[in-house]
Amino acid sequence: MSKTIILSLTLLFGVWACATTDLPSVQSMDGLQLLPDEQRLWNRSKEEQERLNTSSDIYDDPALSAYVNQVAQKLFPEDLHGQELSFQVYMIENPLLNAFAYPNGVLYIHTGILARMENEAQLATLLSHEMTHVTHRHAVENFRTVKNTTAFLATVQVAAIPFGAYGNIAGMLGTVGAMAAVSGYSRDLEREADIEGLARMAAAGYDPQEAPRLFEHLKQDVEEQDVKEPFFFGSHPRLQERITNYNEMLRARYAGASGAKNTEQFQQIVSPMLLDNARLDLAMGRFRPAERTLTRILEGEPQNAKAHYYLGEVCRQRAQADDREKAEAHYREAVECDPALPEPHRALGFVYYKRGQLDASAAELQKYLTLSPDAPDRAYIIQYMQQMKSD
Amino acid sequence: MKKLICVLIPFIITACASRINGGGGLYESSTHHFAVDIPAGWVQLNTDKYLMLSKEDPFLQYVLIQARPIDKPFKHTRKKLKPRMLPQEAAEIILDEISSDRNVVNFALVENIPVSLDGYDAFKVIFTYSTENSLNLKTIYYGLLSQERFYNIRYTAVEKYYFKRDIEAFEAILNSFKLHDAPAG
Known part of the structure; x- marks a missing residue:
């Protein structure tokens, strides 16, 4: 090439x-x-x-x-x-x-x-x-x-x-x-x-x-x-x-010149794209831009469950000082905003799994599988749940 | 990433790899602490960074075995592997690395499952993608974290004909894979 x-x-x-x-x-x-x-x-x-x-x-x-x-x-x-x-x-x-x-x-x-x-x-x-x-x-x-x-x-x-x-x-x-x-x-x-x-x-x-x-x-x-x-x-x-x-x-x-900014209309139209772009930033490990975009989405839509979930993912994957606690808080917010969104349940399941709270973990992972029966990572989840049962 | 490797590997190999047209047999890496059986008739292309095997031509099919330091940065994502990651978490980073590569066109994940590799927890992902020339390729990618290394064994082939034809040979290579050091996880 x-x-x-x-x-x-x-x-x-x-x-x-x-x-x-x-x-x-x-x-x-x-x-x-x-x-x-x-x-x-x-x-x-x-x-x-x-x-x-x-x-x-x-x-x-x-x-x-x-x-x-x-x-x-x-x-x-x-x-x-x-x-x-x-x-x-x-x-x-x-x-x-x-x-x-x-x-x-x-x-x-x-x-x-x-x-x-x-x-x-x-x-x-x-x-x-x-x-x-x-x-x-x-x-x-x-x-x-x-x-x-x-x-x-x-x-x-x-x-x-x-x-x-x-x-x-x-x-x-x-x-x-x-x-x-x-x-x-x-x-x-x-x-x-x-x-x-x-x-x-x-x-x-x-x-x-x-x-x-x-x-x-x-x-x-x-x-x-x-x-x-x-x-x-x-x-x-x-x-x-x-x-x-x-x-x-x-x-x-242009001293003193002004004109249209059209902020509200712009924000409304770009809003759906922001989440997609934040996900790309997250995949590339560009945590700061992802966090900034997701925070901006939540300023306009505090009940946006996906934005909370991805912000939780930013914190979990960045893993700095108090990120673990922040991640859990965002996952919980996501579940509260939209209990039918599968991914935050999986994320909470892993938080509990790593903390040794196996019953709570199994419950969240089961919710995830129920909400997303064709989840691409289903095999992992079943394996974790089986391990928890045998522990 | 895979496509880039596929494109560049034949040139790189010509320049800096040792090429062994062997009759197969046991390959042992003292540097990276693993061993595999190489099928008869497969060409062994060896560098200090990876072992590549191909039956005819890496453009048609190749098996690549690599042991990279866990803290070595990736090219397309800034995320890093960590020693105590779950296989699923490691798979997530590998998929982010591959899907963030703008050269990988029409990337599609086919499967992502936990597996056991030489008795250790590992992941297996299968994906397809295309090249600029609309050549459709398919890859099976196994990965496992062991102490300070990330071992990965990949099989990539042209989806039409070659992938199916040579998968048995790949499985034989995979099943012969042994780690010499006891992984911590």
């Missing part, structure tokens, strides 16, 4: 001659006319998207998808209407904080970054940033620019190496996607996307003061997870630099 990516990148770069790196934006063109190398990039993008869109990586939530695409339409610049360019947003089921755009207007957002947002204005910040990469033809500029620099080698390496806990993202996306999602763009192109994107979201009526908050969330994640791998939103210093840039832009151009 790595060899394939290196070969693909080399071919992509190899067939391009040296060219300018300052292309006019799509808005300023009289009709969208793709340059030969740009056309090749679009063709490659479509191939990669076909593979991605039919994979199990796409998060399937029609309501959320419709909402995100509606926000994208609000940001769609009027002067682009009539051009042969449209935007389509897909979500990738992945707890890592990332988003990227293909040059043909297809955008992908990880559920992880959606889960960290607080309102629609922050979503608009992300989308308008990505849309600027498209309208300003950054992908082709990026490819041309890096071709003649040592960054080419670094880019190839970035696209080819496995990302440890962050998954082999390059392999999943293909060449063009990996360039956008993993390597990102040059500092100048990112700055242009920040400036134009901020203008676009403010013009669409969103509160520009929310823009730097999105990047603050990203910075917090990089710090918490001790992210060392190069990633789309860059390293810690680059994130800090961008937060500073945003704040400077707000002071210089």
